Amino acid sequence: MRGRHLYLLLVFNVFWAATMPANKALGAYLSAGGIVTLRFALAAGILAALWPWLPGPSPRGWDLARSAVIGVLVFVVGQRLQVLGNALGSAGNSVVLMALEPLLCSVLAAVFLREHIPARRWLGFVLGMAGVGLLNGVWRADFQWVSLAASLIFVSSFFCESSYSILSKPMLARAGPARILAVALFAAVLANLAVDGRQTLGAVARLPATGWLLLAFMAVVCTVLGYTVWLLAIREMDVNLAALTIFVQPIAGVPMAMIWVGETPHWGQLWGCLAIMGGMLLGLVRWPEKPAAKADHEPAG
Numbered sequence: 001m002r003g004r005h006l007y008l009l010l011v012f013n014v015f016w017a018a019t020m021p022a023n024k025a026l027g028a029y030l031s032a033g034g035i036v037t038l039r040f041a042l043a044a045g046i047l048a049a050l051w052p053w054l055p056g057p058s059p060r061g062w063d064l065a066r067s068a069v070i071g072v073l074v075f076v077v078g079q080r081l082q083v084l085g086n087a088l089g090s091a092g093n094s095v096v097l098m099a100l101e102p103l104l105c106s107v108l109a110a111v112f113l114r115e116h117i118p119a120r121r122w123l124g125f126v127l128g129m130a131g132v133g134l135l136n137g138v139w140r141a142d143f144q145w146v147s148l149a150a151s152l153i154f155v156s157s158f159f160c161e162s163s164y165s166i167l168s169k170p171m172l173a174r175a176g177p178a179r180i181l182a183v184a185l186f187a188a189v190l191a192n193l194a195v196d197g198r199q200t201l202g203a204v205a206r207l208p209a210t211g212w213l214l215l216a217f218m219a220v221v222c223t224v225l226g227y228t229v230w231l232l233a234i235r236e237m238d239v240n241l242a243a244l245t246i247f248v249q250p251i252a253g254v255p256m257a258m259i260w261v262g263e264t265p266h267w268g269q270l271w272g273c274l275a276i277m278g279g280m281l282l283g284l285v286r287w288p289e290k291p292a293a294k295a296d297h298e299p300a301g
Helices: 004-018 019-026 034-052 062-088 093-096 100-112 117-137 150-172 178-206 210-236 238-263 268-285
Strands: none
Touching: 004 019, 004 210, 004 238, 019 034, 019 150, 019 210, 019 238, 034 062, 034 100, 034 210, 062 150, 062 178, 100 117, 100 150, 100 238, 117 238, 117 268, 150 178, 150 210, 150 238, 178 210, 210 238, 238 268
């Protein structure tokens, strides 16, 4: 079961990587906040319609309140901090900073969930982060390192994103993953509409069919299915293991940048992808342990 969830996470990280060009395309019709509001409103509507058939018990008591807090942190505050940090900085800088998210999520899981992170997985994180740096050519003179403020804003969003795993994992023994996600999205919709609901509703009429298709992709595949699979995965495995799969996103982003943005490939992308894949192989694959050495003599007595 754990292996199946790992494969699914690898696939969904490719889908999550596609949200960056999708957001760029939607930016011609909607504000950044409008994209966030509509995406998660559609996802919440889908789960509301499916609520009677969602498996598992519903969050109750403190779990209900915790699910609502998750929704506000992840789908309101975290998303908007990323948008603000990306707007103040550059796309390349944001991608490099994204490499910190798996490491930060794993450290928080070790602190709050008491997870043990094996040494080879630490090395996998280091290789993955180095690979992201190579992939984006941080050594080149034209790479734009933005201000500390923009970087701190962007990195602070990772604390919000990590709360999805850290706060949800203890609840998974008591509530269904899809129901936790649904409650989180319901709370997020109320908060997002309070922030920019009027402006977003006014822009909906100008959204073409292609825009609705992109929003549907992000709502159904990337949010409803993707975030549910993530909870199913961390119910069966440590958060730090699931977090390592996030490094698939920069690899998937290379061909997407070539197709949609027309980016010219360079050798750093090859070596960066190889380093990331090496780090993931080191951290994700179960390596056979050496058998314990047998004693030469039986103990006396």
